[in-house]
Amino acid sequence: MEKQLERIGLVYHPDYNMDLGSHVFPARKYQMVYNLVKQDPKLAELYIYKPDPAKEKDLALVHTKEFLQDLFSLKLTERTQNSELPLTKQIVHSFVLAVGGTILATELTEKYKFVYHIGGGFHHSMPDRAEGFCYLNDAAIAGKLFQKQHPGKKILFIDLDLHQGNGNSVVFQEDPDVFTFSMHQENLYPKKEKSGLDIPLGEGTDDKKYLELLEKSLNEIRSEFKPDLIYYIAGADPFEGDSLGDLKLTFQGLRKRDKIVRDFALATGARTVILPAGGYAKDFHDTVTIHYNTIKVFAAE
Template sequence: MVSNGLALIYHSQYNLELPGHIFPAHKYSHLYNRVKRDPVYASFDILPPKMAEEHDLELVHTKEYLDDLFSYDHTARTMYSELPLNRSIVESFSYGVGGTILATELTNKHSFAFNMGGGYHHSFPDRAEGFCYLNDIAIAIRKSRESFPNRKAVIVDLDLHQGNGNSYIFQYDDNVYTFSMHQGNIYPKKEDSNLDVHLEPGTKDDFYLSSLYESLSRIKKEFDPSIVYYLAGADPYEDDSLGELKISMKGLKERDKIVRKYCEEIGAPCVITLAGGYARDFRDTVEIHFNTIAAFGEK
């Protein structure tokens, strides 16, 4: 593993104003400001990504879907998104994809590369879903194969919701291992991951963390990746407005440390993305995401 610590990626275009919408699309700028106020991380260079190019998006998404998306047309391909569809939205997602592509490139120099956006794990090749128009993780994995054709990747998805888009996209790809640990009785319609852990409502720290540890131990025996993609969703939190898991702030910090330790043990760099987070107190969502940065930034 390379040993140059943590790289941070952010673009102001990640932010959206969605008044009254449950998706807190302004959390990105609040997280950026939280980093800039911190005595440790304020001095870190935060790298801006480029907007993903169409040929990169076509590594995963169909031309028909992209035509609808970039025409801002409400069609059978775009209608399953729960977000508005306009130029600023599409540009925001394109920059988010660019951030995960850049994070992947930076793992050539850094042990950990943190895109302060991304994690759009519900989008499918031919359609939008949930709060996701473009699948940044899948695109970044396919893009990296231009330089590393046989690279093996594991997706560790710890968002509240199953990463159904990634599970579908990589279901026949032996070089990608999909792992999703999520609340089992809620959205979305489930796809088959290589490893799914369906958690019951009310799950607390001890069971959650032991399940994560056991799952990563199993993956170590079954799969040998050269890169890890970690979707560090803030929504398993006990006060999240969309979920019924009861994971404390402390438990989520420990979760992040377990994932970091797994990466260090297998000697693989890690790309981290934010994914979801809908805490009743918006400040909790920002703090959970910041804690993930701190977990991967510690010496």
């Protein structure tokens, strides 16, 4: 008889809050989401797990030796510069810690149905190079480690960030035990890679159209793939007020998106790690609210 799992676990480390100056990536959002959790009477009692930095041998499950050497040497090269982020010791530490956080979140799925990591979702990073605000691909590394520890188990990536999860698509392209699903704006960064299922969206896609496509896609996936573990890349950037995108999801639509994924995960019986990924709302607090709402959706019985 399978043991009864607790509803939701949380993972966070204060060192995720990188100093990026005026950079468009709002790294201070992690602290703000954490603050909202601690102020919420229903969530404040949850134990928040603090990760250790990932080990270099785990990073090497996905990333090449040459890339990791450049990264840890703080060298701006063709392997590191496409991150479009500064390259400092503190920032690299934050990314290594975030990988550790997603590894810890994955391990905690032995205890919880859902684990929300208040950090991570850096889905553009490639095996041999950084890309798009992403130095290290935390979910791909955690997924590879999970496969190593649980041979034959199946992993599903549900990527609902504004941008295609191109890094995960590349890492797992030839792996029959991993299915990558990405629903993203079409005419936008990055250069598109082949996922298990890609749903490109036109500018102006609203709640109704988006949610219909999401439900249809998940039903298709469920008919052909039975995941043991899900990584849900729950980007806040499909929001109508996002500064980098042209999708038109409302707060209500994004909550409904999260509920659809939650109910899908419960129906499949898969353990689920949720990652915040991107979010660039014109009003910074909207991004924070969207991530916080995702936690509330998954915490609700």
